Amino acid sequence: MEDPFDDLEEDGTDTVFRDVIMLALIGFVAMVIMLLPHISREKQETKDSNAPGNVIVEMHWPSEMENDVDLWVKAPGEGAVGFWNQGGEVFNLLRDDLGAIGDATDENYEVSYSRGIPSGEYVVNVHMYGAPPKDRPIPVKVVVSVKKPLEETRQILETTVELRRYNQEETAFRFRLSSEGDLVEDSVNTLRYPLITGR
Template sequence: MQALDPLDDDAAATVFRDVILLALLGFVALVILLLPHVNPPQTKVSDLLTPGNVIVEIKWPEHIDADVDLWVQAPGDGPVGWSQRGGSIFDLLRDDLGYMNDLTAANHEMAYSRGVPAGEYIVNIHMYRNEVQQWPVPVWLIVSVKLDVEKPARQIILRKVALVRIDQEETVVRFELNESGELLPLTVNNLYKTLLESERL
């Protein structure tokens, strides 16, 4: 009588074992290759690099369908806003119209400068439209400065203003930066100066 040899099976069993073993090895290799990508390291929001050197942003609540316009003026330059989207220093990057032509509910506008010239900067907001007639409309202003292109921006001013009527223009902040791009704290004020003169003519 012959002893039973477990490895001495027919050809079909051998092929079946080979296919199963190769499939298992392929699955293990796939898991090993994908393992580092399962939980990739997250980039911190504060570490994201933004364009421009002086960054001016305004935000207002998502549930208010309003068009609040950002107007900025850099030293030696004209006002920049929705109708004059670029100057020699500032560019208006986003003009938010509220819910109109907007895929998200976020309400925000922003402007960026090219360079940091020394002198006075003026930031105004203007209530252009408020479809829901919900008053007051709180608007937050953030001004940041980035001197080194490889480093994140540094926030220098945070303000909140309440708009209470259509066509209201407010000077949220006026401030000066020195030749090194540093804020001169004693120059920060909100003395009114219109930036919409050319719009009203």
């Protein structure tokens, strides 16, 4: 004759086993959820520390203006880097924007990055390659940032230069950086230093 309590004992054991498994699963899921923000933050910090350059020079002009403006940069001891010399030992021009020609976006933007931060004088020029509009000047915003190893990118300079005529080249900045990558006090000026149109 079968004992009617055998089934109850088996069901009780199954229930306890399922409860233990379910609690372990819930605990694992809770740990993963708590760790997710930390994993994402580590990825973001790694991405920023692997930024493509140390001295970043950006140039923007209004998206509705279909004109070709060029960014030219010069690092200490290096020749000028721009649209027809896009790479040097220190700087590389990553984007040569022709205005409306062959552009997938409306943004008018050029950028140069350096490898390392050599100490000495840097020159940043803007050049009106094509003909400017007849009714108004082109306002060109120039931004210089520095990214030291293991630090966040930090903007150090910003200005706006107006271009009014064909082949106009203006010096947006001349500045010096120390061997530690710091902006040398009182070194910033806009004294003319042509890089492509002659002195």
